[in-house]
Amino acid sequence: MVREWDPRTASSAEIASLLDTLNAVLAADLPQDPPWRESSLREYLAEVMPGERRISWIAEEDPAADGSPGAILGQVHVLLLGNIGVLEVLVHPSARRSGLGRDLVLRAARRVYQEGFESIGVEVVGDTPAVAFYESLGFSREYVETRSVLDLSSVDWAELAEMSTGLGAGYQVQFHPGGPPDELIEAYARAKAEIRDIEDGELRPSSYDPQRLRDSLDCLHRRGMKPYIVLALHEQTGEVAGLTEVVVPAQHPTRADQYDTIVVQDHQGYGIDRAIKARMLLELRSAEPQLTEVQTWNAQANEAMLKVNAELGYRTDRDWCEYSIDVAELVHRIDTTR
Numbered sequence: 001m002v003r004e005w006d007p008r009t010a011s012s013a014e015i016a017s018l019l020d021t022l023n024a025v026l027a028a029d030l031p032q033d034p035p036w037r038e039s040s041l042r043e044y045l046a047e048v049m050p051g052e053r054r055i056s057w058i059a060e061e062d063p064a065a066d067g068s069p070g071a072i073l074g075q076v077h078v079l080l081l082g083n084i085g086v087l088e089v090l091v092h093p094s095a096r097r098s099g100l101g102r103d104l105v106l107r108a109a110r111r112v113y114q115e116g117f118e119s120i121g122v123e124v125v126g127d128t129p130a131v132a133f134y135e136s137l138g139f140s141r142e143y144v145e146t147r148s149v150l151d152l153s154s155v156d157w158a159e160l161a162e163m164s165t166g167l168g169a170g171y172q173v174q175f176h177p178g179g180p181p182d183e184l185i186e187a188y189a190r191a192k193a194e195i196r197d198i199e200d201g202e203l204r205p206s207s208y209d210p211q212r213l214r215d216s217l218d219c220l221h222r223r224g225m226k227p228y229i230v231l232a233l234h235e236q237t238g239e240v241a242g243l244t245e246v247v248v249p250a251q252h253p254t255r256a257d258q259y260d261t262i263v264v265q266d267h268q269g270y271g272i273d274r275a276i277k278a279r280m281l282l283e284l285r286s287a288e289p290q291l292t293e294v295q296t297w298n299a300q301a302n303e304a305m306l307k308v309n310a311e312l313g314y315r316t317d318r319d320w321c322e323y324s325i326d327v328a329e330l331v332h333r334i335d336t337t338r
Contacts, residue, residue, distance in 0.1 A: 002107060005058040005075070007045035015042055016070040018058070021092045028093040029128040032149075032317075034293075039250040040224025045077070047222040050215050052081045057107050059100055076104035078120070080110055085112035085327065087122040089130075101133060112123045113327045120327045126319030138333050139235075139323035144307070145297040148314035149255075152292055155281065157311055163278035163312070167232065170268035171241060175283045176229040179217040184240060185210045188231065191240040191264050224250035228287065230280040232263075232272045243266035244276045248288050258296030261305060265314065273310045281312070 008014070015036060023035045038223040048054050056077035061070025073095040091101045112120050122139065168171070180188045194207040220227050225247045228282055232242040245259035263272045284291055297314045297320055298305050306316075 001062070001070075002057055002059045002074075002103060005056045006057060007042050013069070014058070014072065018075055018090075020071055021075065021090055024092050024094075025090050029130070029173040029327070034252045034255050036251045037253070039253075041251055044198070044223045044225070044251055047219055048079065049081070049212075049219050051285075053203060054079045055108070055111055059095075059103060059104060061296075074100050076106055076108045080109040080112070080115060080117065083118060084324070085115070085117045085119055085120045089122075091197055097119060102137070102334055102338075105137065106331065106338075109327055109330045119324050120330060121322060121324040124321045124323050126321060131321075134323050137325070138329060139325045141321050142324050143299055143322040145320045146300055147295055147297050147317045147320050148306075148309050149317050150281075150294045150309075150312065150314045152281075152294070153283070157282070157285070160278045160281055160312070164275055164282055166271050168237050168272075171267075171272065172233045173233055173272065173276060173279055174231055174233060175279065175282075176231070177226075177287060178221075179227050180229050180231065180243075182214075184231070185213055186239040187238070188215050188229075188243060190259060191231075191243055191262055193247055194262070194264055214215065220247060226250075227259075227296075228280065228284065230276045230283065232267070232276055234267060240264070242272035242276050244273075244280050246280055246284065246294065253288070253290055253293055255293040256288065256291055261296075273305065274311060277312055278307060290328070301318065316331070 002085065005014075019036060019038055019041060021215070026033050026035060054077050056075065058072050059074035060072055063070055072092075074089070074091040076087065076089045078088075084110070087105065088106050089101055089108075091104070109120055121142075122134060124134055124139075124141075128287060137220070164173070189208055189210045189212075192213070217227060226249075228246045228248070230244050231240050233239070234241040242261075242263040244261040247259060248256045248257050261273060261277060281294070284294070294314075295317070296314065300306075
């Protein structure tokens with residue numbers, strides 16, 4: 001049975017069952033990734049940015065003989081933002097190749113079409129069954145990043161401390177748990193805006209104006225995701241010359257997510273990128289002692305950042321791909337092959 005589902009009002013049993021399915025998918029497809037926890041999972045599924053909407057459906061087993069609800073075998077949600085619907089599908093490994101995934105995609109695609117959106121996109125992890133699944137539905141690959149993972153147990157902390165001080169004169173490095181202070185929000189947003197066309201997939205857009213940046217930070221906190229910021233201030237102008245962002249999610253607190261690392265063009269060549277990323281790792285060692293790994297994503301063409309990551313000890317893991325399709329075409333393709 002497939003039905004529309006709201007995580008805000010879902011029972012605790014439903015949240016726990018969905019978590020079981022999510023972790024079964026991770027164990028099958030990404031066995032090196034840490035299992036997720038129930039901490040703030042409801043909020044993670046429910047909270048969105050202003051102007052965005054998320055619509056979800058679940059697929060359940062038939063109720064048991066005693067009338068208790070069946071386990072959740074699959075879930076789909078679509079995030080409506082900008083002019084695209086961003087899809088995410090989970091199907092328990094025991095229910096794969098049953099047509100359930102196609103049914104869930106069709107359910108979401110029909111709603112995206114009804115809402116007036118023209119395209120639908122999805123993030124697909126390389127070397128998993130999802131690649132063949134979405135390509136069989138007609139999705140086209142639009143953008144590719146490489147995920148890299150740093151095992152903190154392998155870090156030479158003395159060397160890292162030396163890296164953190166290896167930047168040119170005239171810059172001050174600051175650490176801000178929770179996000180940049182409000183007096184730096186505008187300068188911070190300007191630094192992010194400078195690279196908006198260089199390394200930014202459509203499905204995970206960055207925040208380039210001050211209010212959207214504030215909204216983004218607030219949304220992260222509401223979803224149980226703790227942001228940490230290290231920035232380099234240019235002492236002469238007070239401008240943000242470089243920044244790096246890491247988020248520690250309550251749902252998998254042993255592995256942090258590296259978000260943007262940016263060095264403004266006029267300040268490149270002074271070792272800022274390596275210094276601020278090294279400083280971040282040193283701060284996280286104290287602020288989040290349960291951390292064992294940090295993962296980051298970079299465009300394959302961004303050789304400079306890939307080189308910095310390698311110097312810090314990151315090891316490339318697998319591709320992370322964005323796929324998209326015209327939503328009317330997707331609905332037609334699935335309907336005609338059912």
